Amino acid sequence: MNTKSTTKHPKFEKSARSYLDNSQLRRNIRHATTTICEKRKAVVEEMPDWEELRESGRQVKEKVMRNLDRYLLQLEESVQKAGGVVHWARDADDANRIIVDLVKQKGESEVVKVKSITTDEIGLNKALAEEEIVALETDLAELIVQMAGDEPSHILVPAIHKNRSEIRELFREKLGDLELSDKPAELADAARLYLRKKFLSAKIGISGGNFAVAETGTVSVVESEGNGRMCITLPDTLISVLGIEKIIPTWQDFEVFMQLLPRSSTAERMNPYNNFWTGVTEGDGPQEFHLVLLDNGRTNVLADEAGRQTLHCIRCSACLNVCPVYERTGGHAYHSVYPGPIGAILTPQLRGLEDESAASLPYASSLCGACYEVCPVKINIPDVLVHLRGKVVAQKKRSGGFRAKTDPEHIAMRMMARTFRSRSRYERAQKFARVGQRLFVRDGVISKLPGRLSGWTAMRDLKPIPRQSFRDWWRVRS
Amino acid sequence: MSTSREEILKRVRTALKDVPDDEGARNQPADRGYRRESRMSTEDRVRQFAEHVNEYNARVTRLKESELVESIIASCARENVSKLVVPAGINENWLPRDQAGLTLLQDGPEPLSYQQLDESDAVLTGCYLAVAQTGTIVLNGGAGQGRRVLTLLPDFHLCIVRTDQIVGIVPEAFSGLDKLVKESGPPITLISGPSATSDIELDRVEGVHGPRRLEVFIVD
Numbered sequence: 001m002n003t004k005s006t007t008k009h010p011k012f013e014k015s016a017r018s019y020l021d022n023s024q025l026r027r028n029i030r031h032a033t034t035t036i037c038e039k040r041k042a043v044v045e046e047m048p049d050w051e052e053l054r055e056s057g058r059q060v061k062e063k064v065m066r067n068l069d070r071y072l073l074q075l076e077e078s079v080q081k082a083g084g085v086v087h088w089a090r091d092a093d094d095a096n097r098i099i100v101d102l103v104k105q106k107g108e109s110e111v112v113k114v115k116s117i118t119t120d121e122i123g124l125n126k127a128l129a130e131e132e133i134v135a136l137e138t139d140l141a142e143l144i145v146q147m148a149g150d151e152p153s154h155i156l157v158p159a160i161h162k163n164r165s166e167i168r169e170l171f172r173e174k175l176g177d178l179e180l181s182d183k184p185a186e187l188a189d190a191a192r193l194y195l196r197k198k199f200l201s202a203k204i205g206i207s208g209g210n211f212a213v214a215e216t217g218t219v220s221v222v223e224s225e226g227n228g229r230m231c232i233t234l235p236d237t238l239i240s241v242l243g244i245e246k247i248i249p250t251w252q253d254f255e256v257f258m259q260l261l262p263r264s265s266t267a268e269r270m271n272p273y274n275n276f277w278t279g280v281t282e283g284d285g286p287q288e289f290h291l292v293l294l295d296n297g298r299t300n301v302l303a304d305e306a307g308r309q310t311l312h313c314i315r316c317s318a319c320l321n322v323c324p325v326y327e328r329t330g331g332h333a334y335h336s337v338y339p340g341p342i343g344a345i346l347t348p349q350l351r352g353l354e355d356e357s358a359a360s361l362p363y364a365s366s367l368c369g370a371c372y373e374v375c376p377v378k379i380n381i382p383d384v385l386v387h388l389r390g391k392v393v394a395q396k397k398r399s400g401g402f403r404a405k406t407d408p409e410h411i412a413m414r415m416m417a418r419t420f421r422s423r424s425r426y427e428r429a430q431k432f433a434r435v436g437q438r439l440f441v442r443d444g445v446i447s448k449l450p451g452r453l454s455g456w457t458a459m460r461d462l463k464p465i466p467r468q469s470f471r472d473w474w475r476v477r478s
Numbered sequence: 479m480s481t482s483r484e485e486i487l488k489r490v491r492t493a494l495k496d497v498p499d500d501e502g503a504r505n506q507p508a509d510r511g512y513r514r515e516s517r518m519s520t521e522d523r524v525r526q527f528a529e530h531v532n533e534y535n536a537r538v539t540r541l542k543e544s545e546l547v548e549s550i551i552a553s554c555a556r557e558n559v560s561k562l563v564v565p566a567g568i569n570e571n572w573l574p575r576d577q578a579g580l581t582l583l584q585d586g587p588e589p590l591s592y593q594q595l596d597e598s599d600a601v602l603t604g605c606y607l608a609v610a611q612t613g614t615i616v617l618n619g620g621a622g623q624g625r626r627v628l629t630l631l632p633d634f635h636l637c638i639v640r641t642d643q644i645v646g647i648v649p650e651a652f653s654g655l656d657k658l659v660k661e662s663g664p665p666i667t668l669i670s671g672p673s674a675t676s677d678i679e680l681d682r683v684e685g686v687h688g689p690r691r692l693e694v695f696i697v698d
Contacts, residue, residue, distance in 0.1 A: 032680045052511035059508035067502045069490045082663050088483040140686065141677035157677055164678050184678040188686050195687065200592050216659050226630065226673035226688025233626045234592065244486065251659050255649035256512070258668075262612075269530060270612035270648075270670035273688060278663030283589070284625040285665060295486045303493035 009335035009357035012364045013459070016329040028163050029330050032154075033321040039267035040318060040374070047263070056256045057377040061312035064247050065302060071214040071247045072293065078217030082279020084289040089241075091296050096127035098292055099206065099239055103133050106237060108203050114221060114228045115139035116208025117155060117315060118241050118294060120337040121350075124206070135206070136198055138227035140191050147174045153331030153339065155317035156265055161330050188225075195227065205231035205286065209242040210314065211257060212291070215250045218278045219291065222261060224271050232275050238286040243294050245302075245311035257314060260376035264316035297350035306387045310345050312377045319371035319381060325364055334361060341371035345384045353388075353395045362388040408452055433465050440464075514653075516611070516646025523610040523644045528696060530613025534671025535684050536692035543697050547574050550602065550636060553693055554580055557634050563590065563601040565624025572602070572638060585624055595627060600634035601689075607654050608639045611647040615639065615669045615694070618658060626665055635669075635689040640697050 009015075019025060044050055064071055076086045089095035103111060111128070113119065113135050125135040125146075137146040141159040145152050148170055152158030159167070168182040171190055180190055207228065209219045219240055221228045232238060248257065254276075262271045280289050301310050320326045320340030331339035335357050336347040344361040351358040362385045371381040397404045404410065419425045440446045446462040448454070456462065468476075518526070528538045541549055551574045554562060560579055566586035574580060583590055583598055590598075604622035605615045615637055617623045629635055645651050655666060673688030684690065 028679070035680045049512040052509075056508050056510050056512060063506070063508060066494065066497045068494065069487050070502050072487065072490070088486050090482045090485055094482055138687070139677070140675050144677070157680060159677060160680075164681075167678055184675075184681045184683045185685070187678055188675055188683045192686055196596070199687070200596060216663060218659060218663065224673065225675045225677075225686035227686070229626065229630050229667070230687055233630060244490075251656050252652060255514070255652040256510075258652070259512075259648050266676060268670070270609075270614050270668065272534075272669065272671050272674050274668035276659075276666040276668075278659060278665070281619070281663070281665055284619055285627075293486070295489065299486065299489035299493050302490065305496055 009355075011357055011360035012333060012335075013360060015335065016325075016333040016364070019329045019333045022330075024163070025161050025330050026328060028161055030327055032157065032160050033327050036267050037321050040264065040321070043263045043267055043269055047259070053256055053259055054376055054378050057260050057314075058312065058379075060248060060253050060256060061377050062309070064249060065245065065308055065311055068244065068247070068302065071249060072244060074214040075212055075217065075247055075293075078213070078215065079219075079279060079289075079291050080217075082217045084217065084279040084291055087290060087292045089292055089294045089296070092122035095122050095241060095292055095294050095296070096124055098290075099124060099241070100127060100131050100133070102237070102239055102290060103128065103204055104131065106204060108133070110134045110136065110198075110202070111204040111206050112136050112138055112198060112202040112231045112235065113142075114205070114207040114223065114231045115142045115158070116206070116241060117152075117337050118208045118243055119206065120152060122241070122294065122296060124241070136195075138195055138199070138231060139223075140188060140225060140227075143191055143195075144170060147171075151332060152337060154320060155315055155338070155340070155342075156320075157317075161332070195230075199227075199230040199234055202231070202235045204237045204239065205235040207231055207238065207240045209240045209246060210261070211248050211254070212242055212246050213249070213251055213253070214247050216278055218251060218276050220254070220277075221275045222258075222265075222271055223273050223275070224266060226273060228275060229273055232277065233285045235286055237288040237290070239290045239292065241292045241294055243296070244298050245313075261314055261316055264314075264318040264374065264376040297352075300352070301346070301349040304349065307345070307349050307384055309379050310342070310349060310384060312379050313342050313346065314377060315342075316376055318374040318376065322370040322374050324366060324368060324370070329364075334364065336361075341365060341381045341385075342379070345379075345381055345388060348388055348392075353392055354399070359392050359395070362392060427469075427471075430465055430469060434467070437464050512649070513647060514649045516650065518610065518646040520641060520644075523646050524641050524696060526646075527608055527610040527613060527639075527644045528694075530610065531671070531692075531694050532613075534613055534674075534692075536613075536671050536694060538694045538696065540696040540698070543571070546572055546638070546695060546697060549695060550574050551577055551580070553636060554600065557600065557691065559599040559634060561598040561600075563595060563598045563628055563632055565601075565603055565622060565628055567621025567624075568602070568604065569622060572604075585628055589625070590628075592627065592631065595631040598632045600636060601628050601632040602636045602638070603629060604638050604640075605643060607651050608644045609646075609648055609651045610644055613670055614648075614651070616651055616655070617667045617669065618655065619664045619666075626667060629667070629669070630688055633689055634691045634693070635672075636693045636695065637669075638695045638697055644696075 128135045144159040154160040164182040211220045326340040348358040353359045441464045563583045606618040607616040672692040673686045
């Protein structure tokens with residue numbers, strides 16, 4: 001399988017620490033996520049049938065996953081019937097090669113792109129650059145990230161880690177406009193002027209896609225700025241890359257997802273532009289349409305019955321905005337194009353648990369469950385996190401051989417399990433611990449354990465065992 | 479190419495070995511307990527549509543058809559429009575003909591070039607449907623709406639919505655498009671306010687690449 005990235009990333013707990021020190025970053029992110037959470041709450045509360053919509057969304061997506069082979073074939077047929085060409089890509093290399101070949105066939109050296117996390121996932125821009133093809137990002141935030149030579153840090157707002165004055169400095173340098181103020185309207189205007197010429201001359205547009213309808217072959221892109229409309233409408237050729245999980249069965253299903261997505265994502269009743277196209281239409285828009293269906297590890301996710309629901313994700317980013325961990329570390333600490341709670345379950349499944357950085361992500365959570373509450377398709381993220389933690393431990397044991405079996409933590413866990421199975425052993429252990437902990441309790445908490453045990457207090461303070469347990473109290477009382 | 483296809487399908491089937499073989503054939507429909515019809519009065523629909531379009535910082539005017547031409551002329555004057563794009567098949571009665579300082583650029587039978595559109599100031603269209611719940615206009619490229627590019631390059635979009643085109647909620651709009659998509663599959667665009675971005679500190683800014691101004695005329 002060729003889904004693993006070649007660069008080795010640090011573990012979450014390691015990189016989180018350095019981002020936690022960046023107070024500017026934390027301020028930027030807290031401001032942004034707090035704003036959007038409040039807005040989301042308001043537009044969700046005006047929907048009397050929100051829970052019914054969530055449940056329908058969940059059921060539709062579940063049905064898609066359980067019948068994915070059938071829907072993929074149906075989608076292929078529908079797109080072909082509507083005049084499109086369908087390509088299948090096992091992994092990132094496959095997809096990049098298909099796209100590079102298509103661009104080369106047209107003899108083009110520049111393409112315009114709509115923001116697409118899927119193309120970020122496969123490293124398309126780099127693959128194009130290696131063939132001397134310039135991929136121009138046209139979404140304002142992606143443009144900012146691209147100009148800064150930076151990485152996206154949020155699904156919806158990739159430049160969430162940058163504030164207006166940082167963006168002004170970047171534009172002053174890159175666009176050479178020294179008069180520019182830091183007003184968002186003026187910054188957006190500068191991007192409009194810069195990109196308009198590019199749009200008008202572009203011959204090839206590349207997009208991702210939010211949904212693809214098996215029944216009709218319709219593909220949709222939801223957006224706000226109009227850069228999506230430009231890329232989808234103006235060029236002669238359109239190439240769209242979609243993960244195989246983006247399918248919905250019927251056109252009618254849009255009535256569910258086009259209510260769930262905007263309110264969860266941009267926290268609007270409806271985002272400014274939603275585009276739906278079915279193959280090619282004579283006299284309107286690109287006359288050549290290519291759909292690239294991407295696996296790249298998705299079938300691994302599908303194979304895990306407990307993890308399968310991860311594929312229901314419609315990339316709204318509501319879970320990022322409510323997550324207390326994301327709010328403090330930002331997106332870069334996750335070292336993946338999918339940060340936040342959804343990334344913590346998606347990335348390790350896509351890349352595999354042999355990847356140490358990815359395998360550290362299921363621990364990037366306090367399991368508070370806020371992500372599950374806001375998820376528009378009811379993905380039980382805490383459940384999947386716990387499931388993956390179990391798999392990480394099992395993986396360690398498997399790959400570690402004898403040393404893993406004699407690992408003190410493993411032995412301690414087994415002893416703990418033995419102790420918890422018997423009441424007398426449990427009560428005796430409590431008595432010992434009450435005496436033993438005296439050395440470590442400061443101001444009513446244990447905030448630092450020594451040696452091997454230090455890991456337990458690295459991220460949190462422990463509560464000491466109280467002088468009297470509930471059972472002791474009950475005994476005395478009666 | 480076909481090898482990737484076969485391999486992905488094989489991986490999918492292997493991954494789904496826990497799913498009973500006949501599940502697909504049974505085709506169990508999903509629960510749809512959400513609202514599918516709004517049961518709002520026409521007046522409520524119109525009022526809510528106007529209110530919600532307005533909240534996107536688009537201009538909304540409700541008027542009689544006989545007042546339309548005059549209002550379009552006034553808006554064009556206010557926004558300094560001298561070149562107004564009009565799609566094929568637009569209702570002739572809506573057009574401000576022979577207006578000094580205002581040139582109509584008709585798209586079709588010869589299509590307007592990107593350059594002509596980029597240099598124009600505004601576009602006037604009708605719509606296929608509109609949604610009160612979300613303040614959304616639905617275009618399907620039909621008569622009086624034109625190709626997608628017409629409502630994209632000009633900086634100012636004037637859109638005429640008849641009150642009988644306004645549905646209450648989102649499912650009613652998608653039901654209204656179902657037959658059309660299955661029969662001819664035209665490109666469909668949902669427009670909710672002028673183009674916007676929240677990419678800088680999640681501050682909403684109206685006006686990026688698509689039309690920066692949107693004006694909706696609701697005609698009784």
